[in-house]
Amino acid sequence: AQSVTQLGSHVSVSEGALVLLRCNYSSSVPPYLFWYVQYPNQGLQLLLKYTSAATLVKGINGFEAEFKKSETSFHLTKPSAHMSDAAEYFCAVSEGTGFQKLVFGTGTRLLVSP
Amino acid sequence: ETGVTQSPTHLIKTRGQQVTLRCSSQSGHNTVSWYQQALGQGPQFIFQYYREEENGRGNFPPRFSGLQFPNYSSELNVNALELDDSALYLCASSLKQTSTDTQYFGPGTRLTVL
Numbered sequence: 017a018q019s020v021t022q023l024g025s026h027v028s029v030s031e032g033a034l035v036l037l038r039c040n041y042s043s044s045v046p047p048y049l050f051w052y053v054q055y056p057n058q059g060l061q062l063l064l065k066y067t068s069a070a071t072l073v074k075g076i077n078g079f080e081a082e083f084k085k086s087e088t089s090f091h092l093t094k095p096s097a098h099m100s101d102a103a104e105y106f107c108a109v110s111e112g113t114g115f116q117k118l119v120f121g122t123g124t125r126l127l128v129s130p
Numbered sequence: 131e132t133g134v135t136q137s138p139t140h141l142i143k144t145r146g147q148q149v150t151l152r153c154s155s156q157s158g159h160n161t162v163s164w165y166q167q168a169l170g171q172g173p174q175f176i177f178q179y180y181r182e183e184e185n186g187r188g189n190f191p192p193r194f195s196g197l198q199f200p201n202y203s204s205e206l207n208v209n210a211l212e213l214d215d216s217a218l219y220l221c222a223s224s225l226k227q228t229s230t231d232t233q234y235f236g237p238g239t240r241l242t243v244l
Contacts, residue, residue: 048229059134059220059235060173067230106172110229115186116163118233120172
C-alpha cells in the first residue's frame with residue numbers, strides 16, 4: 017500500500033516569508049501525488065498534482081512543488097506567504113486498480129502572522 | 131458550472147440510528163468518491179462509484195453503503211451509528227476514475243453522533 021507522511025502538524029511563518037510544507041511518500045510504483053488545501057469549515061481544493069510529467073509542478077495561488085525520486089519527497093513551497101494562505105494542507109498519493117483512491121497524510125496547519 | 135454540493139451541512143444523530151448523506155457531482159462527472167475525515171485527521175477513503183456501480187472500497191464495514199443515480203448524484207448511508215462515526219463526510223467527483231484524475235470536493239457534511 018502507498019502512503020504519505022507530512023512532517024510537522026503545524027508550521028508558523030511571518031507574512032512575506034518562505035513557506036515550506038514537507039511531504040514524503042512511500043510507493044513501490046511511480047506515484048501520482050497531490051496537494052490539497054482546506055480552509056476552515058470547507059472542503060478540499062486542489063493546489064497542484066504530479067502525474068510524471070515535469071518534476072517541478074506549479075499550482076494555484078503561487079504554490080509549487082518539486083518531485084524528487086531520490087528523496088521520495090514532494091514538498092510544497094511558496095516564496096512569500098500571505099495571510100490568506102493560513103489553512104490546513106494535505107498531501108495525498110493516488111492508488112487503486114480500476115478505481116482511484118486518494119491516500120492522505122495527516123495534514124499540516126499553516127499559521128501566518130503579520 | 132456548478133461545483134460539488136452536499137446536504138445537509140450538519141446533522142446530529144444518536145447511537146444506533148441510521149443516516150443518509152447526499153451529494154451532487156460536478157456537471158459532466160460520472161465518478162463519485164466518499165471520504166470520512168475525523169477531527170484532526172486526513173480524509174479516509176470509504177468507496178467510489180462509477181456509472182452507478184461501486185468500483186472500489188476502503189476499510190469500512192458493510193454498514194457503510196452507497197448509491198449512485200443515473201444523473202450521477204450519490205448517497206452515503208450509514209446504519210447502526212457509532213460514536214466514532216462522528217466526522218466530516220466529504221464527497222468528491224471526477225471525470226474518470228483513473229489514478230491521475232483530479233477529484234473535486236464538496237464542502238462536506240458534519241455528522242455528530244451522541
